[in-house]
Amino acid sequence: MSDVPVADELGGFRAEVQRFLVSALPPELAARTKAGHTLSRDELMFWHRTLHGRGWVAPGWPTEHGGAGWSILQRHIYDEEAARAGAPSIIPMALTIVGPLLIAHGTDAQRTKYLPRILDGSEIWCQAWSEPEAGSDLASLRCHAERIGDEYVVNGTKIWTTFAQWADRCMLLARTATGDRQQFGITILLIDMKDPGVSIRPLPSLDGMHVLNQVYFDNVRVLVSDRVGPEDEGWGLLKSTVGHERILNADVGRARALLDRLIRTVQANPGAQPGLRSRVARAAIRLRSLEVLVMRALDSPDPANASGASIIKLLGTELQQEASWLMSEALGLYGLPYLPDVMQNGWQNEIPIGPDDAATVTPFYLFWRKASISAGTSEIMRNLIAQQVLGR
Amino acid sequence: MSMSSSPGEDLLAIEEAANNFLSQEYDFRRRNIYLQGTGNVERSLWRRFADLGWLGLSLPEDYGGAGGSAVESWMLLQRLGAYLVLEPYLSSVVVCGWPLVTHGRKQVRDRLLPELIAGRIQLSLALNEPEGKHPNIITTLATPMDGGWRLVGHKSVVLGAPTADYLLLSARCDAQRIVLLIRPDDAGVMIRPYRLIDGRTAGEILFDGARVGPDSLLAVGPEADELLDVARLAGAFGCVAESVGVMKAALAATVEHVRARRQFGQALSGFQAIRHRIAAMHIACEEADALGWRAAQAYSLADPKERLAAIAAAKSDVGQSARRVCEEAVQFHGAIAITDEFPVGHYLKRAVVNERLFGNSELWTEHFSKAVFGWP
The missing domain is CATH 1.20.140.10 (Butyryl-CoA Dehydrogenase, subunit A, domain 3)
Structure with missing residues (x-):
């Protein structure tokens, strides 16, 4: 396949990406990726840390938050080159959803606490959105969070949660109120997966591999300081990040x-x-x-x-x-x-x-x-x- | 040509009896337990298939069968597909048993068929080869030696090989084809067993100088060619019948799902776009059923060309359309159908395997053109 023509000034960027991939990507790993092998957590995190070392692990984040600050065109060029070279796709949730969300709508304390550990790979995140009865109609979600003092208490279940089995933290969409519009009353909470109230049921896929999970929340306690944005207003915040996910998913x-x-x-x-x-x-x-x-x-x-x-x-x-x-x-x-x-x-x-x-x-x-x-x-x-x- | 347009009461009774047994003994939960087994498929179930009269359903009464024709098996095979049955019915009874009724050395047939019908043995046809893009090209060599043969070669993706008591092996002997009956534990025969993506067992068979005696001869020359042709046709027909059962089951599950599942304040079945696609799935099932039925009836026709055309037409159409219906079923169910613990994805797996076994749609479209129009 030939490349889509790009402006000349990006030709240098493409060459830089190619040089990096040649020097940093071990041939065995590239071969395994190209052959479609199921990569281990260690392999995925090795590549995460390698990209972090080069400053490229969060291509779309602004530089002041540790990102590469690339334009969307640069990111596209990187994706093309990475796919061609056989670079693994790193675990994406924290980098494409949680990070941009915190950068746009989080508090300084949240950014300080979470972003560095996302970047260096010391914490893996999952995103708990869909529910058994809320799929395409995501806004009908029911997993419940009740405010008690300076905590929320979460009860309910989420499904199709990718890599929950490896995750240290979870970005949760919870129902905090019901109203005329079901989009109202959804709150974004950041959950510690080590909480004793969190349990996971693996859902092996048709290929026999374990990627997907159902996650259960049984009286899981979350500090109010781990809420992103205002209570009940999570849907609007989310919409600004989903478009992001969509174009990357393409x-x-x-x-x-x-x-x-x-x-x-x-x-x-x-x-x-x-x-x-x-x-x-x-x-x-x-x-x-x-x-x-x-x-x-x-x-x-x-x-x-x-x-x-x-x-x-x-x-x-x-x-x-x-x-x-x-x-x-x-x-x-x-x-x-x-x-x-x-x-x-x-x-x-x-x-x-x-x-x-x-x-x-x-x-x-x-x-x-x-x-x-x-x-x-x-x-x-x-x-x-x-x-x-x-x-x- | 006279044929009935749809199954009569006697045939529907076969379907009902199969449903009764399989819904009790082969529901999805039990099937998963069988699937976790050693790969040496439960012979106790196989013997019950014999007791139910399934193994001899379309085999002659002289050998202990029910003397039915292909239409009886058409009913049963659909149910075996719908319940995702793992036992090697297709590879053992249909692919090997059916040709043995008319082809092969009589002493061998007279010995094997009663044992097969009684559920005491399983058979498997070792036909495909790794390089053989065309199933007629056979490179496995049977070299005459001491009245018997010495075997060198490799058979690939042999359905039912790991549990078979006997293998029907196709090979080349001088300039002719030969079919030999061998035992997997003969010296110099090695089987590498595995499961296919749909859970059925298969294997690679390697022959490294295995020696077999004169008794192993089943057919040679034109008789061998015919035996193999009949076996391939039977395999194609069996895949069609199973897959029609699979796609009907996938449609039924999907209909139930879109009626029950509510999103955006209404059942999915209320959306016109969904209704039209369900209609398209239903049409595909009706077309597949019609072609499969015609193929089953064609087994009773004297004209081999019409039989070939009917089976080729069915295999050409059903392979693809069963897979597409199952892909739609997965899409409608959403992520749950991507999980291994839900049956719908397993319908897709079965349809994928049946589409490819014994020749894919493209190959059978060519066979059809050749049989009907004389196009090369």
């Missing part, structure tokens, strides 16, 4: 990395059926249009809220899903064995069953059905797009 870099891997898989397989080849080409064509749509969104005054953002999320995730399916098909019958140890560790001393990297492909296809569900379902995206076209 993750064109990921679509391109998957497509690159797909093309390698098909090229390594001279017997690939003509129909498959034509569908691969079709996917590559769709990526080209997506690249331009992304550039247009990035050129707009407010990229995170650009009108194209929903289209990019929708198309980007669909393309990722299509690429992962085609990769599975390209493997033929060798796309079918389920080998969980190999998914994590690769082949060690045995003769591989099928092509070396085959074991990760179909499980990823299954797990990645998630892409059109999380961070705003494709149905929600279509609603937003229809609203832009038709009005309400």
Whole structure:
């Protein structure tokens, strides 16, 4: 795939990113990432600390808070290069949601307490938003927080909480009031996951791996000083950060990395059926249009809220899903064995069953059905797009 | 051509009996327990399948079967798909049992079929090879030696291999194809067992100079070609029938979900966009059912070309459409269907595997064009 053309002055930035990746990214880790292996916590945190050492772990944060202060275009270039080089995606919640939220709406004390430990990786965060009965309709959430003196007492449950099993802290959306508008009465609280009232139920995914969890809160106590923004007004604060998440989730870099891997898989397989080849080409064509749509969104005054953002999320995730399916098909019958140890560790001393990297492909296809569900379902995206076209 | 347009009462009774048994003994919770087992699928359940008359449902009465045709199995296989049954019914009974009714050395068939129908043995067809993009290309070598054969080669992703008592092995002998009956514990035969993504067992089989005697001969030359063709067709038909059951189950779960699930103050089933997609899923199920039914009936036709066309049409359509219906089912259910403890994602897994086994949609579309239009 070719790069989207960018202004000349960013060519130097791209070269700088490339130099860093060559020197800092261990080839074994890059190979494991490209082969789609399930990375361990240690591997993810190693890369987090490496980026922190270079000052790049929080690309979008302003420099006075320890971020890289990159423009959204620079971030896009970094994402492209990182995907191409096989750099892991670090655990994102604290960096893309919690940090920006605290920077925009937190107190000085909260920023001082939490931001440095997010940056250096000494604390992992999760975000507890969805509930069993509140998915797309997130504002109908019911997990309850009651103010008692200078504390809130939280009771309820959250679900689909990514990496809760590793998290030290949690950004929680809690119900503190009910009113005519369900968006009113939602409060953002910062929870210590070591609180004895917090418990976690792992939810293994279709690929057999453990990423998702249900989290239970049983009389969990939170100091009022760990509330972000005013009581009952969390929804408005959140909206300013969700747009952020959306454009990052579109993750064109990921679509391109998957497509690159797909093309390698098909090229390594001279017997690939003509129909498959034509569908691969079709996917590559769709990526080209997506690249331009992304550039247009990035050129707009407010990229995170650009009108194209929903289209990019929708198309980007669909393309990722299509690429992962085609990769599975390209493997033929060798796309079918389920080998969980190999998914994590690769082949060690045995003769591989099928092509070396085959074991990760179909499980990823299954797990990645998630892409059109999380961070705003494709149905929600279509609603937003229809609203832009038709009005309400 | 005369055929009934839908199953009559006798066939619906098979479906009902299967539902009664499987809802008791093979609900999703029990299935997960079976899945945690050693991979040596519970033979106690297999013997109960025999007691229920399932193993001999479409096999001749002479061997202890019920003497039914493919339509009886069409009913049963759909249920085995819908309940995500892990036992090697498809690989053992359909892929191996059905061809043995008409093909292969009579002494061997007469010995194997009663044992198979009684639930005492399981069979598996070792056909695919790692490099063999086309299933007709066979590189495993059977070299004549001392009246028997010496085997060298590699069979890949052999469904049901880890639990099979006998393997039907396709190989090349001089310029011909040969099918041999071998035991997995014969010296020089090595099986690397694993599960497929849908939980069924399969394995790689490596032959490194294994020696088998003259008794192992099942078929050679044109007889072997025909046996393998019949086996492949049976495998394709079995996948179709299972997947039609799978997609109907996925649709039923989705209908229930969109009626019960409320977001934005109303049931999901109240949104027109959702209703249209449910309608599309239903249409896909009806089309798949129609093609599968036609294929099942075609088994009774004298004309082999029409039989091939009917099965090719069904495999071409159902493979893809079952997967798409299951992908939609996952999407409608949302994140819960991404978890392994919820059945809907397992429908998708089963549909994915069945789509690819015994040739994918593209391959069977080619077979169809060739059979019907004579296009190469």
